Amino acid sequence: MALGIKQLTGRRLNLTINFVAGLAILFFGYDQGMMSGVNQSPDYVRTMGLGFSTYEGPDQGFVATITEPTKQGGIVSIYYLGTLIGCLIGGVIGDRIGRVRTMMIGSIWVLFGAALQTSAQNVVWMLFARIINGIGTGHLNAIVPVWSAEVASHTSRGAFIASEFFLNILGVVVAYWLEFGLSFVGNGDTQIRWRLPVAFQILPLLAFMSVVWLMPESPRWLVKAGRTEEALRILGNLRADGDASSPRVLQEYDDIVEIVALERKHAGRNTYFAMLFGTDSGDLHVARRVQLSVWLQIIQEWVGISAVTVYAPVIFSQAGYDARKSEWLSGINTVTYMLSTLVAVLTIDRWGRRIGLWWGAVGQGIAMFLAAAFSRLALDHPDKAGQYGGAGAFCVFLFTFVFGATWLTIPWVYPTETFPLEVRAKGNAWGVLGWSIGNGWLTLVNPVMFAAIRENTLHVFAAVNFLSIPIVWAFYPETANRTLEEMDLLFASDSLFVWEEERTFRQLKERNVQLRHNEGKPEHDASNELKESDSV
Structure with a gap:
């Protein structure tokens, strides 16, 4: 098996890498979705001292x-x-040590954390186990998308990660469906209802660990x-x-080599502190890229997806459905969510990142606003709860579909593209940090918000969606169909605003085309463009 994988080339190699990276992402999705059902398990609730069961x-x-709830x-x-x-x-x-080795280290952390969660006997035990599990997941989230972006071609990079x-x-x-099925065992009041789902996450992780060490390292890191x-x-x-002598291969290789040499002149910016405050980053403006990555991930969580993923049964129950029907609807909603990601695969590179974020925010904002309105109407008019509840449920489905087609993938793709090679893993780590802050903050206050302001919680999420539109328009330049080596040119402008960044980018490109035409060389070489950036 090992020999067979190492002999793969071309499309088969790319598809294999895509699938292996997907195993790690599958574990990540399972680990997030798992807590929705665990939180409803009576035995878990009593074991952790969260309430009681009837x-x-x-x-x-x-x-x-x-x-x-806190x-x-x-x-x-x-x-x-x-x-x-x-x-x-x-x-x-x-x-420091490469993408593949780091993914293996993260997997070991996750295995340990999953085992501890499965055997948890009290709140302190569970808290410690979830921190350990989270540390491993943080490793994988920081590196797997970077590895994918660095091996994919620039015209399919977004679709590669979106898939x-x-x-x-x-x-x-x-x-979800595993936990739903277990809710029928012993009238739902068994330890297996929550311990088995927690343990089940180990299976995709073991599959990932068995093959990732056979995968090629990122050529850019090499x-x-x-x-x-x-x-x-x-x-x-x-x-x-x-064929390593292919002109296409040699052109990409030369671009990488020259960019690496040029980026090393900014050796003082390779710490997290230097990246955050822009110490010695010169015209690369690394600190700006950090802020864009962190805030895009925070906004991603505050558009409302965490509420839908983890607390969907609560939303459906407030729309007038009983507990069992709410669980069915939540399960069907997750299937809708999964299918919607296929839209992202088809559109993320063709339409670009900015358009995806725009139409996604509009659709999500409208869906959240209407879901809140119909939930309120269902509570105020119990004689029409079925009609209003059905409309509210449809809006939740609509939100989920639009999010899966847009905001699910783009905030994860963006940080893998925008940072210089020298600090790309650390750069994507900043994006994961933003996701961690947004997700941790929201999952902490979500139960309190639903308890205090009920369906008006959804109005808060609707407002965040609409506020994100001018933010993306002004500050987030397009990265689709540009090589990773061209990103230094895109952020060469001293201005924070997209229109100035695009103007500077075009000037550098045009200047380089002219220079290479005069020298009789191929037109595309991002590193030569960067050499001219100081004079623009």
């Missing part, structure tokens, strides 16, 4: 009642403290590490069926 008859079984949210959200810590560690070692998120949401689907012959060979395998 028997609601043969149709409903045992139903958990939460009396400690504690419940804390158990969910502390996982994201772990991902925050893990992504920062993973970013450092990912740039992995199909498996991510497949993980959410598997988690060039940075001085292993240029290996990098050229892998580029040949990825782009030209093993």
Whole structure:
């Protein structure tokens, strides 16, 4: 098997890498979706001291009642403290020892954390286990998308990563329906209802660990590490069926080599502190890229997806459905979520990142606003609860579909593209840090918000969606169909605004085309464009 994988080239190699990366993303989705069902398990609720359970008859079984929503949210959200810590560690070692080794280290952390969660006997135990699990997930989240972006071609980079998120949401689907099925065992009041789903996450992780060490290292990281012959060979395998002498391969290889040499003159910017405050980053403006990555991920969570993923049954129950029907609707919603990612695969490179974020925010904002309105109407007019509840449920489905087609993938793709090679893993770690802050913050306050302002929580998310539109328009330049080596040109402008960045980018490109035409060389070479950036 090992020999067979190492002999793959071209399309088969790219598809294999895509699938292997998807296994890690599948685990990530499963791990997130898992807590939705765990939070409803009566035995879990009693074990963790979150509330009590009552028997609601043969149709409903045992139903958990939460009396400690803050504690419940804390158990969910502390996982994201772990991902925050893990992504920062993973970013450092990912740039130092490579992408593949870092993914293996992250997987070991996750295995340990999953085992601890499965055997948890009290709140302290569970909190510690979720931090450990989160640290491993942070490693994987920081490195897997970077690895994918660095091996993919620039015209299919977005679709390459977006297709992995199909498996991510497949993980959410598997988690939900597994837990739904277990809710019928012993009237839903068994330890297996929550311990088995927690343990089940180990399976895709073991599959990932068994093959990831056979995968090729990122050729861009290899060039940075001085292993240029290996990098050229892998580029040949990825782009030209093993022909390292192909002009396309040599052109990409030369661009990488020259960019690495030019970026090394900014050696003082390779720490997290230097990246955050822009110390010695010159015309590369790394600090600006950090802020864009962090805030895009925070906004991604505050458009409302965490509420839908983790607390969808609560939303449906407020729309007038009983507990069992709410669970069915939540499960069908996850399937809708999974299928919507296929839209992202088809559109993320063709339409670009900015258009995807725009139409996604409009659709999500409208859906959230209407879902809140119909939920309120269902509560105020119980005689028409079925009609209003059905309309509210449709809006939740609409939100999920639009999010899966747009905001699910783009904030994960963007940080993998925008940072210089020298600090790309650390750069993506900043994006994961933003995701951890947004997710941890929201999952902590979500139970409190739903308890205090009920359906008006959805109005808050609707407002965030609409506010994101001018933010993207003004500050987030387009990265689709541009090579990773061209990103330094895109951020060469001293201005924060997109229109100035695009103007500077065009000037550098035009100047380079003219220079290379005069020298009789091929027109595209991003590194020569960067050499001219100081004079623009």
